[in-house]
Amino acid sequence: MDIRIQKVSKAFDRFPALHDVSLSIRSGELIALLGPSGSGKTTLLRLIAGLEALDAGRIHFGDTDASHLSVQERNVGFVFQHYALFKHMSVLDNIGFGLAVRPWRTRPSGAEIHRRAEALLELIQLPGLGHRFPAQLSGGQRQRIALARALAIEPRVLLLDEPFGALDAKVRKDLRRWLRELHDETGHTTVFVTHDQEEAMELADRVVVMSNGRIEQIGTADEIYDSPASPFVFSFIGASNALKVTIEYGRIHHAGQPLALPKGDAAVPDGPAKLYLRPHDLRLTDDGAGAIRGIVTGTRRTSGTRLLEIEVGPQRERLEVEVPVSATIAARETVTLRPERWQLYSDA
Amino acid sequence: MTSARLAFKQPSILPGFGLSFGFTLAYLGLIVLFPLAVLILKSAGLGWTEFWRLALDPRTVAALRLSFGASAIAAAINLVFGLLIAWVLVRYRFVGRRLIDAMIDLPFALPTAVAGIALTAIYAPNGWVGQFFAPLGIKIAYTPLGAVVALVFVSLPFVVRTVEPVLAEIDREREEAAATLGASRLLTVWRVVLPSLVPALLTGFTLALARSIGEYGSVIFIAGNIPYVSEIAPLLIVIRLEEFDYPAATAIAAMMLGISFVLLLTINLIGAWSRRRFGHAV
Numbered sequence: 305m306d307i308r309i310q311k312v313s314k315a316f317d318r319f320p321a322l323h324d325v326s327l328s329i330r331s332g333e334l335i336a337l338l339g340p341s342g343s344g345k346t347t348l349l350r351l352i353a354g355l356e357a358l359d360a361g362r363i364h365f366g367d368t369d370a371s372h373l374s375v376q377e378r379n380v381g382f383v384f385q386h387y388a389l390f391k392h393m394s395v396l397d398n399i400g401f402g403l404a405v406r407p408w409r410t411r412p413s414g415a416e417i418h419r420r421a422e423a424l425l426e427l428i429q430l431p432g433l434g435h436r437f438p439a440q441l442s443g444g445q446r447q448r449i450a451l452a453r454a455l456a457i458e459p460r461v462l463l464l465d466e467p468f469g470a471l472d473a474k475v476r477k478d479l480r481r482w483l484r485e486l487h488d489e490t491g492h493t494t495v496f497v498t499h500d501q502e503e504a505m506e507l508a509d510r511v512v513v514m515s516n517g518r519i520e521q522i523g524t525a526d527e528i529y530d531s532p533a534s535p536f537v538f539s540f541i542g543a544s545n546a547l548k549v550t551i552e553y554g555r556i557h558h559a560g561q562p563l564a565l566p567k568g569d570a571a572v573p574d575g576p577a578k579l580y581l582r583p584h585d586l587r588l589t590d591d592g593a594g595a596i597r598g599i600v601t602g603t604r605r606t607s608g609t610r611l612l613e614i615e616v617g618p619q620r621e622r623l624e625v626e627v628p629v630s631a632t633i634a635a636r637e638t639v640t641l642r643p644e645r646w647q648l649y650s651d652a
Numbered sequence: 653m654t655s656a657r658l659a660f661k662q663p664s665i666l667p668g669f670g671l672s673f674g675f676t677l678a679y680l681g682l683i684v685l686f687p688l689a690v691l692i693l694k695s696a697g698l699g700w701t702e703f704w705r706l707a708l709d710p711r712t713v714a715a716l717r718l719s720f721g722a723s724a725i726a727a728a729i730n731l732v733f734g735l736l737i738a739w740v741l742v743r744y745r746f747v748g749r750r751l752i753d754a755m756i757d758l759p760f761a762l763p764t765a766v767a768g769i770a771l772t773a774i775y776a777p778n779g780w781v782g783q784f785f786a787p788l789g790i791k792i793a794y795t796p797l798g799a800v801v802a803l804v805f806v807s808l809p810f811v812v813r814t815v816e817p818v819l820a821e822i823d824r825e826r827e828e829a830a831a832t833l834g835a836s837r838l839l840t841v842w843r844v845v846l847p848s849l850v851p852a853l854l855t856g857f858t859l860a861l862a863r864s865i866g867e868y869g870s871v872i873f874i875a876g877n878i879p880y881v882s883e884i885a886p887l888l889i890v891i892r893l894e895e896f897d898y899p900a901a902t903a904i905a906a907m908m909l910g911i912s913f914v915l916l917l918t919i920n921l922i923g924a925w926s927r928r929r930f931g932h933a934v
Contacts, residue, residue: 376835382828389826454833
């Protein structure tokens with residue numbers, strides 16, 4: 305089922321959490337809401353679920369206006385970061401809860417609830433654990449049970465709030481792949497919240513980058529990484545460097561010197577601007593004309609590459625540059641750098 | 653490991669077990685066990701037949717039945733309304749919340765005789781509340797009903813105070829999860845919130861019950877103390893003492909002690925079971 309969010313706003317005690325957010329989610333899509341804490345991503349998810357009331361705007365599920373439906377009426381599957389399993393119920397009772405609390409006219413029989421809970425246990429690959437209690441399971445198993453419980457009500461959409469946030473790195477990676485497979489198998493429209501950019505980019509069809517209660521950019525992993533729509537997205541996704549530059553007559557100047565870079569297609573007016581560069585898009589060069597000149601202040605070995613820390617210009621701005629592990633560059637050495645790709649944003 | 657299991661004390665890096673355990677034993681022995689042991693010793697001196705003759709005396713049995721019956725009813729009433737008060741105090745924010753919160757403990761601070769006199773004045777047939785019940789043929793003061801009212805008053809804080817912190821700790825996410833799964837608010841409270849309160853409710857019930865069984869001061873003013881009807885066991889003990897009938901007083905006391913012990917042990921076992929069942933582990 306597709307979800308249309310139109311001009312939604314929400315404030316808590318006059319502290320604004322979301323401003324005028326609009327988003328269309330296609331049926332069957334897997335969407336990540338990505339942003340730092342306080343960016344409003346969880347608030348948006350809770351608004352879709354009906355766990356918070358809208359201040360303004362509308363939310364449609366397909367053709368239904370869900371804006372003022374209660375949580376119960378929205379029929380959404382919601383998965384919490386800390387599982388929120390009912391600890392006094394067995395795994396089977398947890399999964400069957402949503403069916404067992406239906407009004408008696410639509411409630412399946414006890415045997416049918418049991419059968420469907422067992423089938424879901426099979427789907428989440430935890431058969432035979434039905435009679436355990438949540439306290440007897442690992443974090444990864446609990447989160448899968450929580451997902452099965454959400455799926456049991458045959459939800460219109462599946463909403464996950466930092467579903468892997470409380471798990472360790474290895475389990476998190478396994479569950480990520482598993483969730484993707486499950487999504488492809490069941491085809492639910494799924495929205496999940498995360499602050500882990502790797503998780504968002506690897507798992508989602510489209511990533512919604514949020515900051516300060518607004519959507520900064522909506523796009524595929526390629527789009528948000530390769531053509532970030534704003535300085536925030538550029539610096540939030542992946543490693544980045546920023547240099548203060550000025551544009552004069554359409555040319556980029558750094559520290560008074562023109563750089564041998566065409567301004568690119570971005571229409572940035574003359575005046576102060578910021579040049580954003582990825583560490584792996586900077587090349588060491590022998591040709592000093594119009595390049596960026598700096599002094600190496602340190603080197604760090606990371607797993608597959610070596611990182612140079614370089615101070616540039618009179619203001620001693622710091623850049624990080626990725627070089628091959630084999631590169632032998634000593635500290636205090638002067639180097640010249642030529643960017644292969646860059647983004648320019650007006651700083652006015 | 654069998655050897656560790658058989659050991660009296662589990663290995664622990666926390667020092668001071670010997671000292672603190674020794675102190676605990678000595679303290680409990682001196683303050684609790686010693687007086688109780690003397691009581692049992694005294695009643696043992698009566699001999700079986702004499703003990704049972706005194707203990708099963710109709711007036712004694714009636715007094716015991718009222719003491720335990722009224723206490724159970726009072727504790728049950730407080731279980732319901734204590735939970736309600738705790739719920740209101742924890743879940744809602746309103747003007748005067750702290751004031752009400754502070755008032756909960758007043759029954760503890762008030763001398764029970766004062767409470768008894770005040771309640772009698774209110775619930776007597778010509779009292780503020782009693783006058784509305786009198787035309788309906790309901791007498792509160794000077795009846796067993798009066799005893800229940802007094803016991804409800806003095807044992808009110810227990811359930812509120814034991815449930816309050818547990819309720820405050822409850823994770824709201826479980827209730828939200830139940831709501832997203834389609835459960836109405838009532839069903840959520842009944843099937844998700846209440847089960848996790850069971851251990852605390854049971855503890856509060858036990859404390860209220862124990863307090864009521866031992867209560868004396870407030871009840872004797874309001875209950876009317878009619879033998880066989882509205883006379884509580886603690887009062888009967890005092891009456892026997894004033895008659896210098898020490899064997900009878902001892903027998904009643906031993907009966908109260910025995911019944912209370914069995915009662916509290918049973919409730920504690922249920923509590924242990926419920927903690928396993930509705931346990932606090934995640």
